[in-house]
Amino acid sequence: MVFAAPNQALARAEEVLGSDPSPLHASVAHQVIGIWQRDWGDLRIALDHLRRARDLAARSESADREADVLAALGVALVHAGRTRQGLAALERGVEVAGGHTRARVLFRRAYASWVLGQHKAALEDVRRAIPVLRQAEDVIWTARALTLRATVHLALGAVERADADFTAAEALWDTTGQEHDKADAVESRGLAAYRSGDVPAALRLLDEAQERYAKLGTPTFMLTVRRCEVLMAAGLAREALAEADAAIKVLDGIGGQSTLKAELLLAAARAARVEGDAHTAIARADLAVRLFAGQRRSWWETHARLVLIEARVAAGRGSGRLVADAAAVAERLASFGAPAAPEASLLAGRIALVLGWREDAQRHLEVAARSRHSGPPLARMTGWAARALWARAVGSDRRVLEACRRGLDVLDDHRTTLGASELRARATAQGAELAALAARASLASGGPRRLLVWSERWRATALSAPPTRPPADPGLLSDLTAFREIAARAEAARTEGRPVPALEREQRRLEREIRSRTHHIRGDAPGDGYRFDPAELLERLGDDVRLVELAVLDGRVQVLLCGRGRVRRFEGGLLADAEREAEHVQAGLRRLAHPGAEARLPVVEAAGRRLEELLLGPAAAQLGSGPVVVVPPGRLHRVPWALLPSLRERVFSVSPSASSWLRAHGTAPPDGGRQVLVRGPGLATGGAEVPELAGRHGSATVLEYDEARVPRVLEELDGAALAHIAAHGTFRADSPLFSSLRMADGPLIVHDFERLDRSPYRIILSCCDTARFASVGADELLGLVTALLPLGTAGVVACSAPVNDEAVVPLMLALHKGLGAGASMAEALRDARAALPGDAVHQATGWAFSAFGAA
Template sequence: MSDRVRNLHERAIEEINSGRPAVGARLLRDALRLGDRKGPLTARLLGTLAAAEVAQGNTGRALELLDEAEEVVAPEDRHLLLSQRALVFVLVGRMDDALSLFDDAILRLRRTDQRAALARVLLNRGMLHQIAGRVRLALADLDQCAQLGASLGPDEGMPRTVAKAVHGRGQCRVLTGDIPGALRDFDIAAEVYADQGRGMLAVLAGDRARALLAAGLPSEAATELDTFLGRVPELRMGHEHAEAELTMARARLAAGDPAEARRWAALARRRFHRRRNDTWTAVAELAMLRADFAAGNVTVRGARSAARLADRLRLLGLRNDADEADLLAARTYLARGRLAEARAHLSGRDRPGAPLATRLLRRLVLAELGAAEGDQRRTFAEARAGLALLREHRSRFGSLDLQTGTTSLGGELARAGLAAALDNGKPEVVYRWLERSRAQAFRFPPVRTPADEHTVDAVAALRQLAREARAAELKGNQDSDALRRARQLEREIRAKGWRTDGAGERHVEVGFAEVKAELADADSVLVSFLTDEGRLLAQVVGDRRAELLGLGGTHTVFEAIARLRSDLDAACGRRLPEALQQVIHTSIRRQLAVLAEHLLDPLLRVIGDHNVVLVPTGALSAMPWSLLDALRGRPVTVTPSPSAWVSAKRTVRPPGPVLLVGGPNLKHSSDEVRRIARIYEHSTVLDGEDATVEKTLDAVKRSSLAHFASHGHHEQENVLFSRLDLVDGPLMAHDVHQLAAVPDHVVLSSCDIGQAVVRTGDEILGFTAALLYSGSRTVVSSVARVDDQAAVDVMTAYHQALTRGVPPGKALADATQTQQLMPFVCHGWGG
């Protein structure tokens, strides 16, 4: 009989460790019915059953089982009961009691040769340290656990324990801000879980979501959570289910949806409360208060609730969460004008190892306190210190996806500094804070994701699927299955990039005096746009003066741009009924008139007849500037930031080979390429069957000027896969990011490939942006659909001008002057 009982016990442990506690509990109850209730194995069965009950949220029943086990436990097994009781205490918020029990169990085990048991208890104590924010101690326990487990091997069931230790190490790395390292640890753990404990894969999805949230990618975090939440009911993992709901609340809050954030936080709170988990119930209540604040429910009552919650969290041993609650109380009091009470909750300092989010929040509240007290110096100092923390954090990322996403974590800090700069009014101060608040990813050199066999295969498969989907589209159909599989591959390829470490380097920000000198040298004025309380402003900087001008309402201008682009797309390359064509062209003229009145006219007095360098914000990144009458024929360059423009201007590269590429299924592409080839006598031409991705990428690396005449597609939902169509599939923005070298000058004679997704802080992503990030100085591309036939003449004239030594900005202005609706834009450097 005892053999059968032991077998049931072993199977139960396997099920519990694999994330199926309900199944394990059933097996243990069967074993208890078969065994001797006073035998030496009973205590182990009861202790393991207690663990299964804890995993299902039945903490009261777990403690009863442990009390029963105490009566029959053998001395050599007492560590097991100590550890199980400690786990229960963790879940009910008795952190200090739990730590004492873990310490006792570990002390006992170090006197024995039970190394497997010691490894498991170290794993559990590491989890406790991590929850309490003691990351250094957590990592020490997890490393010891992994080392012990590796020395014991698979016969004692250690691979999964080691995987859990690595998994825990990844969770700690999220707290320290090492997101690439955390994701790599999660991958290592996933390989073991896939073979031994698939239930843990769902838990891992929740932790990946928390990592992506810490990197400023809330929508990607929500996608991971959807995967987790879809599997939780079948796994019956109540605590993990509630944690996922809480993380979803944080993701919704980060995405700017406080109402949904509060709903998810309330769901999590109810689930934790039903499980009598006081610790996590309090954490969920903090998420609810944060959502209330973000929704504008700023009351003294809310501040007092946050203050009481801070005390409660501190008693529960959750120091990081307590600090966050205190800071929320301070911020709420500030919003109500109660400065003395706000200061009382700001008396503490950042603790060593405090999460980045808490440190950034403290800097923000201190900056807001400075603003409330009229102390600009303090506001600037605190906002600057917070952004420096964020800059250091960003330098750890090699993925442009994470670099641009991370900016959102400091969005409020940047706005606080910029608001103080606007109040200050000094041009150099406004300039400095504009530079600190936008396009920060351009400050870091590009890092290429190391190629591996899996990613290479995934990219090849994606290219084939895209080709199949495009073929179906040209026939008037939609291959839904190919599109679905393509989206899945795109996510896998992006996720691979998230694991790449940053170089830790940073380009220096260009100062106000330097910019003025470079503008004078280029006979240009710089116009940097920004938004302030629903209206657009523009700082205009020339060689001798700088002014801050008020423009039109943000909504009016952005809506006019959206309508203009929609009209341009409708009018492009189609034979429309005369009446409809007249309606569309009337609408185009109306939108241009609105944009001239609210966007450009106030600037004309200041910009004079100089060349113009524009730094857009938000929807202005999609503006076809040359369509405005006052800018027609004038060199206009669009750049992400003044520092980026100066860097491109100062970069001098020797001329090199010219590459001309003609894409498929475009009526006039071959004619365009042939005409331009006559201008560049020794150019490399890839057209027809020669225009493959492999040949193009190989030639691009060796070219100083590349011209693409092909269909272009801007992917709004997944911009790293915006693409140009070639004969054997798409050349994607992802491919550009992997290149060791890119042409100095690239012309994209393609529809809407000049568009970008604009993230917080005017961080841009898209095909054109990929070239600029990777080192191209000048990129000419369109922000709307292009008439293919008209493009041939424009592009021919453009290249003819280049060969005469005309700078790109001037060449494009001249080439498009006779074409009324040609939405090409010169990006980067146009001088």
């Protein structure tokens, strides 16, 4: 019962102890309390109850009773880090038990061996137990044994064997009422889905297990360990670190299992390393190593040592000693049959290369490269990374490019399984090293055109196809509606000066639920195999248009100027300098949005000139007289491009990638030319341009006041030819897909836009911060504009800085005048800027807006 209804079992056991039970019954009751405390409470209390259960079992003169308690005690001792005593108790249980009970004890010893990382011993015991349990028709324990065997197979990388055992166990669990065991089975299937490469299914199953555990009221520390592993594979290392650290704090508070604490520390160390926090990774991994060593868990200790070495290297501590340490770790992991062995060999080879130890580097990298043809995607990428590093060491650019291409193809296949745009964007971080290696090799061996190809290979790839449209999930729709209502109530409370902590907590809970549900969506189609063709780009550009793609190599901006049938390369300044200058410009624009800051105008203009030198360099003089398309890297998304002198009076647009511009250029407008004007609440000017635009566009649909509610707005936006939205914009750097436009019933968020069948062909967002993005992954952007481009929008006008609301009105009216005369978005915006008054406020407002796409 303790694994069917844990809390009820605990209460029943306490009732038994209060009724003057016999030694036999008292032994059972103390064992139940001990198991409950062992798995979900204080381990010290667990050991006390289990020892009492053992002593009472001896008095009951039942060998099987004594053996059963010894097995439970042995597992608890192992979890407490008293490995030698735990194994001795388990050995004694095997000796005194017989038949059916002995099979159950063997199962527990197999479980202890799995905890210790002794996988061969675990498999041997569980294989001996299963036939006896089956013969006794013991459904529950047979299902447990099959689940454990599957889990051990997963640890050794035998996914197909694990699947077979999980399937057999699931069929047995369906015939029982063991609710906690069933939740554990769902959790294990989530781990299996992850190991087979299906991250969305893994997240869905682990969340389902979490819900089941919550209903039973039991903690979920092992689930946290597994969730952290999957979150890191999904590019969510920061979330993994937060979850692991929170679980450690709870575990310490209840005096829980030291074995679980060590595993949580290892998960936290891995997450911190991936997140780039080397010092936190070192601290967590060092403590994990010491705990695992004290627990005699060599398999786990070796994995923790690998993370510790990786973190030390990331902190700049490369040395010959670390080469030897990494090589020793790789050898031990290989002897365990651990899938992480190639990762350790790659690390040893990488350090050896830095030190110039070519023979050692070659040996270790060749071992790591063997993993490139089999195993899960990240293991194969490890193999191709090793291949690319050695090819670079021997000076073979051709082999570098081939290895990088093959490795990124593996990651492409992995990304297409992800339906959520956030996960697809974040997953690209795992290919950043390969992309950088390829960019260097392409410049050395193929010149500017090849560098352009590789710059496009791993730039804004999340925008290459629309995200998988969320299914008609009633739960998701309900959560979105509830989120809007709570957010609107919180906003109203802030306006009235009322406290909002409870509303903010509920809003954060709903955000987590919405985000979680979208992460469960699986990619609905494989990649289309599209490869960027520079010849196609040059043909579309023709003789008049120039495309400027900014690549970054070793921290310096490389300017690739495309047009008139060729690609030329110029060198700009340091990316870090450009980022700092862009922040200064943003600060200046914020001040110029308010009257009285006119004296700052020359300062901002001077910063624009410095930005041009850093970003365009000599290419600024080679732009010709025609339109320009700017393709910046993700980290330069906040640059107000209209402030650059060479672009200030020119027709120009911005695109996340050349491929994205090509797709936008080829997007046909919808039939009918339907126009939608939306006016949200609370604007300083009341969205003053909307009534006048409604008069100009007599057939336009106008949504304002109570009609400007999210469901109605989405309905009208879907497939429109032109949409103009005047509403407060909010950018969420912490969670960019919750960036929003304020409607009458609450925020219209990016997740809402992703439910459209086709977003408007052209859309104008006449509010602050709508062109702000979060730079994630290798070179990806998440925000309002980037949500629209893959969904069918060919052109967007949006703002990258706070602006003066009153100054926006004449800009928008002039913009629409140009569009009405047949101009493109970029042409109309250029002319609208020129039509503004010459004061600082209007100038800054014009600079803050950019045209994105190609319409």
